[in-house]
Amino acid sequence: MAEPESQADASQQERSETDAERRRRRAQFLRDLAEARELRDRVQPRRAKVARMRHAMRMRTFRW
Numbered sequence: 001m002a003e004p005e006s007q008a009d010a011s012q013q014e015r016s017e018t019d020a021e022r023r024r025r026r027a028q029f030l031r032d033l034a035e036a037r038e039l040r041d042r043v044q045p046r047r048a049k050v051a052r053m054r055h056a057m058r059m060r061t062f063r064w
Contacts, residue, residue, distance in 0.1 A: 041048035
């Protein structure tokens, strides 16, 4: 009986490590994405301004 419990604990621990790793990778991806957006906004300020205005218009359109 002790053996299946240890296997369950081991699989739970592996899953926790996998979840933590996934969260780290996701956080890194989101940081990279934000950095890329900032770079694009600096390189193409006019396009960034137009994109912000479009986004604001979309947000205004869907308010109740």
